[in-house]
Structures are given as structure tokens and as C-alpha cells.
Amino acid sequence: MSFLAAIDQHLPVIVVLAPLLGAVLVALVRVEIASWPIAVLAALISAAAAFRLVFVVEQLGVVSYRLGGFAPELGIEYRVDAVNVLILLVVTAVSLVTLLYARQSVAAEIDGGRVPWFYAMMLVAMAGLLGMAITGDAFNAFVFLEISSLSTYTLIALGRDRRALVAAYQYLIVGTIGATFYVIGVGLLYLATGTLNLALIVERLPDVVSPRALIAAEAFILVGIALKLALFPLHAWLPNAYGYAPSAATVLLASTATKVAVYLMARFLFGVFGIHVEIGPVSVTGVLILLSLAAMFVASLAAVFQRDVKRLLAFSSVAQIGYITLGLALANPAGLTGAFLHIVNHALMKGAAFMAIGAVLLRCGSSRLDDLAGIGRTMPATAVALTIAGLGLIGVPGTSGFVSKWYLVLGAFDDGKGWLAFMIVASSVIAVLYVGRLLEVVWFREPGKAALAASEAPLSMLLPTLLLAGLTIFFGIDAEMPARLAGAAATVLLGGHP
Amino acid sequence: MSLVAMLASEATRFTIVLVMVAGLYIVIARNNLIKKLVGLSLFQSSVYLLYLLPGKIFGGTAPIIDPRFDVYANPLPHVLILTAIVVGIGTLALGLALAIRIKEAYGTIEEDEVLAKDRGPAGAAARKAGPRG
Numbered sequence: 001m002s003f004l005a006a007i008d009q010h011l012p013v014i015v016v017l018a019p020l021l022g023a024v025l026v027a028l029v030r031v032e033i034a035s036w037p038i039a040v041l042a043a044l045i046s047a048a049a050a051f052r053l054v055f056v057v058e059q060l061g062v063v064s065y066r067l068g069g070f071a072p073e074l075g076i077e078y079r080v081d082a083v084n085v086l087i088l089l090v091v092t093a094v095s096l097v098t099l100l101y102a103r104q105s106v107a108a109e110i111d112g113g114r115v116p117w118f119y120a121m122m123l124v125a126m127a128g129l130l131g132m133a134i135t136g137d138a139f140n141a142f143v144f145l146e147i148s149s150l151s152t153y154t155l156i157a158l159g160r161d162r163r164a165l166v167a168a169y170q171y172l173i174v175g176t177i178g179a180t181f182y183v184i185g186v187g188l189l190y191l192a193t194g195t196l197n198l199a200l201i202v203e204r205l206p207d208v209v210s211p212r213a214l215i216a217a218e219a220f221i222l223v224g225i226a227l228k229l230a231l232f233p234l235h236a237w238l239p240n241a242y243g244y245a246p247s248a249a250t251v252l253l254a255s256t257a258t259k260v261a262v263y264l265m266a267r268f269l270f271g272v273f274g275i276h277v278e279i280g281p282v283s284v285t286g287v288l289i290l291l292s293l294a295a296m297f298v299a300s301l302a303a304v305f306q307r308d309v310k311r312l313l314a315f316s317s318v319a320q321i322g323y324i325t326l327g328l329a330l331a332n333p334a335g336l337t338g339a340f341l342h343i344v345n346h347a348l349m350k351g352a353a354f355m356a357i358g359a360v361l362l363r364c365g366s367s368r369l370d371d372l373a374g375i376g377r378t379m380p381a382t383a384v385a386l387t388i389a390g391l392g393l394i395g396v397p398g399t400s401g402f403v404s405k406w407y408l409v410l411g412a413f414d415d416g417k418g419w420l421a422f423m424i425v426a427s428s429v430i431a432v433l434y435v436g437r438l439l440e441v442v443w444f445r446e447p448g449k450a451a452l453a454a455s456e457a458p459l460s461m462l463l464p465t466l467l468l469a470g471l472t473i474f475f476g477i478d479a480e481m482p483a484r485l486a487g488a489a490a491t492v493l494l495g496g497h498p
Numbered sequence: 499m500s501l502v503a504m505l506a507s508e509a510t511r512f513t514i515v516l517v518m519v520a521g522l523y524i525v526i527a528r529n530n531l532i533k534k535l536v537g538l539s540l541f542q543s544s545v546y547l548l549y550l551l552p553g554k555i556f557g558g559t560a561p562i563i564d565p566r567f568d569v570y571a572n573p574l575p576h577v578l579i580l581t582a583i584v585v586g587i588g589t590l591a592l593g594l595a596l597a598i599r600i601k602e603a604y605g606t607i608e609e610d611e612v613l614a615k616d617r618g619p620a621g622a623a624a625r626k627a628g629p630r631g
Contacts, residue, residue: 146585162603169596187549
């Protein structure tokens, strides 16, 4: 067997292990200068493995990896199909770009002695998220969920503002309750089916005698994951967490963490329980549509009234997650494609937006909206990236945000819900308000003292920001590649073969 | 199953739910950051019991193969819960560490006092000092 073929066999485990071992290495070496290159290298290996997996999955359909060679019945199985390979690609690619961006931002925002720990935590968070996405074992997903959560709490607590500590503590409480709910649900599933492997659970579900155990399991699991993905009204932890975390950590969290939780919800909704299950008189899709609409409108409105740009973008994230869950609830090919496209597109544009704000924070020392006045004159490239990301959040044609919303609208019509399509468009009008407010301050206000003193962001931060912003435009014009991957994911979730 | 066994199994189930709900209630109702963590630990502990209970089989022995026995307890829940306990310890340790840092930065571990200190102009001035004082 050639070397490359051997690597191909172990791709699923390389994706997760590279950042995990990288984190250990960073923590052991603990030299400030060495930690960034190690972190980038680990993320690069992981991203390369994920990229290769896309091709392998396109050939084989499903890649199953047995850890330690044990059969799924006994051991843990990593299972990669068209759905999670897309998530793996997004998480690794965005993490890599975030780490490339992070060096100067972290040097400015984190105390010297803590820099290696910061990178170690970034890598652990990345490994946890990738593990959640790749595993085919319900309990293993819980362990990875907690790995990513614990490192996330640490990352948030490293923020400069003392409110970062409170935000991290509150997120720890809520996050742990969510994870525990999830594990209660998994326990009930295990009691009913005698296995933790998702594929085997599905096989055995028809034999389960008590539907009540399944309903309880589904309720616990969905509520637990909903806490992690900040589904309205369980989003209260998110604005503070994103607002006070160090800039680089915010970029990573905003563009990847909630997306992986969305994936896990999709996996359970479609892959395990079946989307059209009704809990008593309540249909899961009905509740999901209602909460998604509430998120789209209420969180967007809240974003309009924020004074801090990071919090404004955080509320916008809650709203954008609403679009993704709406796509899941539509449960038809177009809607699901829209949801997965929006996972990709939102990761790119929110990443670009938070990166731009991180650059402003570096140069001006503030992310308050008033302090951004006139920043477009002194930091034009950063402001352009922020503008592109903002237009993407609205869904202006020519940006990728338009493409994913287009699919969502198509999905709504396919479902015979024209009013839902109207709501998608109507909620975008609110996005025009908060993005418009931001752009007005950035481009048309007289620059303040801080903005006049600011200079353009350093190239090492500017290039990753412009890359993500550029991709937002590129995927808005030529959406063939992401649409194909998202379409394949939707097909697999709905039970077909790509 | 004998009546005693049935009652015993019902009693453990009630205990699990009681601990679960009590823990969750403490997290929500208490204002003290440490007490909240204690509640969170209780809540998690109830889940350990939820997993372990069905692993026990009446008359079963430890899962080590031996010709003298033919009924074994299910070992998998124990392994799972070992992992969950480690996760729980990690969470508790991190939560307590955050409580200490909050105490250093705010001088209190009562949640309402912490939140009140960040409101108003006095809070804005104090915040500038940052968490490391």
C-alpha cells in the first residue's frame, strides 16, 4: 500500500487529531513565538485532510472509520458523508484563516504569558467542534461537545473587559445545562435501543415499544442542542459571549461553533428521529418555524439598538441562525440546501465582519459604534470588507447571502408557504436597518479623534479579512461549488443518495 | 421481579428525578455563584445515576469472564459515566476558577451585585481596569 493510500484511510482521524495534538504541543512548548506557527500548522494539516475527504466522500458516498478497529457495536465509529464533510470543510478552512489572522490581534489583546494557552484553547475548541461533526456515536458527540464548550468558556474569559468573566461564567452554566440535557436524551435513547451508534439506533428504532421514551429523548436532545446553537429564546448567553471574547476567539466562535450545533440538530432531526415526528399535539417543524421567525425578527430588531458593534453583530448572528433553522424546518430539498448554504455563507461573512471589527479594535482600541465614526477614511480596506459582509448579511444580490436566502424562499414556496417567503424578505429589511446604521457611521460620519489617529490594519490581518469578504462576493456570483455540496448534504439528509 | 426489587427500583428512579430537579432549581434560584455550581454538579450527578441504574442486573456480577458466573452487569454505562464524571470535574473546576476571578475583579460572588456593578457611570470607570485589576 502506498503512503498516500495509507493516509487516505486515516483521513477522518487526522482531521480531529491534528488540532488536538497541536494543542498539546503548544501547551507543552509554551513559548510565545513558537505557539502561532504550531497552531497554524496543525490547522493546515486538518484543513488539508478535510479538503481531501471531500473528494473521497464524493467517490465513496460514506467513509466509515472504526477507532481502534472495534466494530460500531462496541467501539466508536467516525462516519463522514456528504452532510458533515461540508461542516468539516467549513470549520477547518475558517479556523485556518482565523489563526492566520490571529497573530497580531492576539499579541495586542492577550497578556504575553497567556498567548500559548490562548492558541492551545483555540486548537482544542477546533478539535472539539470537528469531533462533534465527524463522530457517528451519540455519546462521543457529547464528549466532543464538552471539549469544545470548556475551551470556549476559557477563550471568552481571556477577554480584556472584566465582563468577559461574567459572560464566560453565565455561558458555562447555560452550556452545561444544555449538554446535560443532551446527555439525558442520549441516555434515554440508549435505554430504548441498547446502542449509542447513530446508524444502529436508527435501525433499532422501529422495534422500540414505548414511544414515550423516544419522545422524551427527542425533547431533551433538541432542547439541549438548541441551547448550544442559540436558538431563540435560548440565545441570551450569545451576545455577551461574542461581545467580550478576544477578537480572534469571537471570529472562531461566530463562524463555526453554532454551525456545528446546527449540524448536530439536523443529524438528529433527519437522521435519527425523522423530521415529521409529532410530540403530542405539537409538530417539531411547527415549533422550529415559529422560533426561527421569532429569531429573525426579534434578534434583528435588538441588533438595531446596540451601541457596540460586536454585540450588534452577535444579535445579527442569532437572527441569521434563525434563517438556518428555518431551512431545516422546511424539510424539502431547496430549504435544506438553503440552510446548508447559509451555514457556509454566514461563516464567511460573519467571519469577515468580526475580523474587520478586530482590526478596528487593534487600531482604535474600541468597538463602540460611535468610535467607528469615519473609519472608512482612515482604514478603507477594512471598511470595505465590513461593508461587503454587511451587504451579505442583508442578502443583497451579488453577495452569497442572497443565494442562500433565494434557496430558502424557493423552499418556502415548494412547501406551499408563500407567507414564509414574505417573512424572509421582510426580516431582511430589518437587517438593512442595522447594517445601514453601521455603514452610515463608518462611511459618512466625520472621523473622531481615535479614527483620525488610526491607520490601515496590518497586512497579516487585512488579507484574511479580505479573503473571506472576497469569497462572500465570489460565492454570490458563482455559487456552483457550495450549492453542489449543500445540495448533496440535503439529499443525504432527506434519505436519498447523492 | 419481586415486590421489594420493584419498589427499590421505583425508589431509585424517584431519587434520580428529585436530585435532577433540585439541582436545576438551585442553578436557577440561587444568586451565589458557588451555590449555582453546586446545583449544577447535583444536576449532572443525577444523570450519572440515570445511566448507571439500568446497567445493574439483579444477580449479575462484575463483567469479568469467569466460568462460575453467567450473568454479568452491563459495563458500558460505567465507562460512559466515568467519562462524564471527568467532564463534570472539568466543568466544576473551570466554574470555580471563574468564580475566583470574578471575586478578584468585582469583590463579590453574588450575581446581582456583580451585574449591578457594571451598570451606570461608576461601572464604566471600573471596567477600564480590566479583569486583572
